[in-house]
Amino acid sequence: MKKAPSYETQELREFARVLRGRRTIDQYIQTPVPDELVLEAIELATWAPNHYVTEPWRFILPGEETIGRIVDLCAETVAAQKGPELGEHKRKTWSQKPGWLVVTCRRNDDKLREREDYAACSAAVQNFMLYLWKAGIGSKWTSGAVTRDERLFEIIGADPAAEFVVGMIWFGYPKITPQQSRTDSDEVLTRLP
Ligand SMILES: Cc1cc2nc3c(=O)[nH]c(=O)nc-3n(C[C@H](O)[C@H](O)[C@H](O)COP(=O)(O)O)c2cc1C
Numbered sequence: 749m750k751k752a753p754s755y756e757t758q759e760l761r762e763f764a765r766v767l768r769g770r771r772t773i774d775q776y777i778q779t780p781v782p783d784e785l786v787l788e789a790i791e792l793a794t795w796a797p798n799h800y801v802t803e804p805w806r807f808i809l810p811g812e813e814t815i816g817r818i819v820d821l822c823a824e825t826v827a828a829q830k831g832p833e834l835g836e837h838k839r840k841t842w843s844q845k846p847g848w849l850v851v852t853c854r855r856n857d858d859k860l861r862e863r864e865d866y867a868a869c870s871a872a873v874q875n876f877m878l879y880l881w882k883a884g885i886g887s888k889w890t891s892g893a894v895t896r897d898e899r900l901f902e903i904i905g906a907d908p909a910a911e912f913v914v915g916m917i918w919f920g921y922p923k924i925t926p927q928q929s930r931t932d933s934d935e936v937l938t939r940l941p
Pocket of ligand 1 (some may be wrong): 770771772773889890891892915928
């Protein structure tokens with residue numbers, strides 16, 4: 749049997765470092781992320797695997813005016829449910845997110861196909877986040893209630909009958925990078941004969 753070629757390269761170790769090191773970032777410094785880099789990250793997101801090459805995703809980059817409307821929607825919703833103080837707190841924290849991306853997935857009456865399409869969109873989001881991470885930019889994937897709110901669809905020009913929101917992704921240069929841990933992979937691995 750032929751020996752497998754050596755895979756121990758610095759490039760591969762660096763790739764592992766990026767995969768392991770990416771963290772969900774909630775707090776950002778107020779430095780804008782270059783638009784060209786974001787566009788590149790979106791293009792790279794589209795190289796995610798997608799069964800039957802359905803390319804089920806849509807990437808929506810809201811501008812200042814649209815972000816303002818989303819922040820208003822969130823603040824109003826939280827205020828109505830939890831009181832004005834928390835509503836204002838949310839308005840403040842959401843207003844400090846430097847970059848916004850909404851990723852949607854095409855709906856499908858075939859639920860198996862839709863599930864696979866959602867998986868593909870998730871892989872696309874990961875491509876987006878990892879590329880930005882390698883460029884020193886953190887992100888946070890959020891799937892809070894606002895991502896299912898019909899008013900959000902109206903704001904972002906999406907048809908809730910035709911697509912659903914996979915996530916709202918905030919991104920920017922990290923202010924704080926939290927620690928995370930993972931269960932040892934031995935504990936989630938089953939080897940079979
Ligand atoms: C589908 C999905 C939805 C998520 N939604 C939220 C969310 O609504 N709020 C939140 O704080 N984090 C959310 N996260 C981020 C996770 O909380 C985060 O990935 C987890 O804490 C592990 O941290 P890490 O990304 O730094 O490894 C979401 C992640 C995924 C994959």
